[in-house]
Amino acid sequence: MEEFRLFVQTASFFLFIILALLMIAAYSRLFFLNTKINRLKRRYDHLLRGKGDMDMEGLIRSHGEELDEFRKKLDDSLRSQKEMNTKVQFSLQKLGYVRYDAFPDSNNELSYTMVILDSFNNGIMITSLYGREQSTSFAKYIRDGKSKIKLSDEEKQALTMAINGEFPIQ
Structure with a gap:
């Protein structure tokens, strides 16, 4: 035990330097991760802009519903165009x-x-x-x-x- 205490007293300066370097590395990693999280949050907020408190699942569902509405409108437009093409054939031309x-x-x-x-x-x-x-x-x-x-x-x-x-x- 004495030997350990003697080792700690003589190597305490080196242990302090090693711990300081480990803390600097940890803080730099923490800063890097915080920057990355903020960038992802900005991208996420941009993706959900104007949607209020909606989450990703809600956004995907919302886009799915919008796609269904557009498909329905497209089908209606195509049906209407087909009817008009039929009527045009019978018009005087x-x-x-x-x-x-x-x-x-x-x-x-x-x-x-x-x-x-x-x-x-x-x-x-x-x-x-x-x-x-x-x-x-x-x-x-x-x-x-x-x-x-x-x-x-x-x-x-x-x-x-x-x-x-x-x-x-x-």
Whole structure:
């Protein structure tokens, strides 16, 4: 026991230095870990910004619910777009128009035939015949690009123009 006391008295300075170095190392490690924790806390707070007292689990659930809402809205939008595409096919979108002189004694091409079709080549043909004494207008139904009623050359031309999408813009 005496030997131990003698050793401690002679080596106390070295023990003090070793303990001081160990304390400095511990404090530096503590400072490093504290800095790392503060950085993680800032990142965590940034991740949860504006969410109040929510924790990570709540945040993940919240994002999951938001994703479900966005999926539902996307599905609704896609369904709506599909419905609109179907409706557009039935809208009037092809036009054929021919002006002509219906009678030999008329001029200035005041008579016309106009054909309006959807994407399935169904629609109407409106013809107006202008004469010096009277003017007549009539309509013909077009189905699959054809009429059940006989067509004049000008009406055939307007129908072909509409089917082929050759409406000239003047």
